[in-house]
Amino acid sequence: MLAFGGPYGNREATLALLARAKELGIGGRNLICTGDVAAYCADPEATAGLLREAGATVVLGNCEQALGADAEDCGCGFAAGGRCDTLAAEWYAHCRRALSAGTRRWMAGLPETARFVLGGRHFAVVHGAPGEIARFVFASTPQAEKRAAIDRAGAEAVICGHSGLPFVQAVGAGLWLNAGAIGMPANDGTPRVWCALLTPRPGGTRVQLMALDYDWPVAAARMRAAGLPPAYAETLATGLWDSCEILPPAERAARGLALAPTTQDWLDKAPPVPANSAVPAAAS
Ligand SMILES: [Fe+2]
Numbered sequence: 001m002l003a004f005g006g007p008y009g010n011r012e013a014t015l016a017l018l019a020r021a022k023e024l025g026i027g028g029r030n031l032i033c034t035g036d037v038a039a040y041c042a043d044p045e046a047t048a049g050l051l052r053e054a055g056a057t058v059v060l061g062n063c064e065q066a067l068g069a070d071a072e073d074c075g076c077g078f079a080a081g082g083r084c085d086t087l088a089a090e091w092y093a094h095c096r097r098a099l100s101a102g103t104r105r106w107m108a109g110l111p112e113t114a115r116f117v118l119g120g121r122h123f124a125v126v127h128g129a130p131g132e133i134a135r136f137v138f139a140s141t142p143q144a145e146k147r148a149a150i151d152r153a154g155a156e157a158v159i160c161g162h163s164g165l166p167f168v169q170a171v172g173a174g175l176w177l178n179a180g181a182i183g184m185p186a187n188d189g190t191p192r193v194w195c196a197l198l199t200p201r202p203g204g205t206r207v208q209l210m211a212l213d214y215d216w217p218v219a220a221a222r223m224r225a226a227g228l229p230p231a232y233a234e235t236l237a238t239g240l241w242d243s244c245e246i247l248p249p250a251e252r253a254a255r256g257l258a259l260a261p262t263t264q265d266w267l268d269k270a271p272p273v274p275a276n277s278a279v280p281a282a283a284s
Pocket of ligand 1: 036061062063076127134162163
């Protein structure tokens, strides 16, 4: 399984993800997207087309929910009048113009939850949190909230997106994974984007958070040519978010600290994986 989130209309990053999947021999429904196919970047229609053509499993993001219903705003959960809210109006309008009726219908029909069993463990894939599509869940979000959300999903592990920062974290005997976003960098000061490879192991599952390099200069140039907010085109180059207003203090403090790829085994008889295992490290 190759899990990823937030393609955000970034065609070049989506092509890089699909190329990595091909190298790994992964395709079709084993490509799992946590939603937000269309958002900040220039090519929402092409990005959706690539994922549909690949046969990927895609769960409903708040962006698909809004665009599928032709709602007035993206439903991201940004504070009204804040920097993110203001800029969202621009990229959301671009998405509304750029998407075909057929793609909107596809978006409107996406499921809120996808489920699979790997290594004997039951996974639920959602956008924000189970039953809360626009909920931001971070590594620093209290464990009790994650435990309750895993139980609510009727699963042993939850894979989510929406908040844009990859992490894998033990939650009691369960697991919470944010598979990262491929359409925007992880606010770590590098242009890399992130995805997660899940493979069965004897007694459980291996989770690898992997960085992807891709042709970000082209993606940024296409954003500028489309008249999208320059701040987000710059983020593709700098790896730093324009605003940290959605971030809790711990994640805000990690801005600009390069994340390290990580491998964790989630096994029946092994100790649980450590918390916050996507750790800052020297840039690679
Ligand atoms: Fe989202």
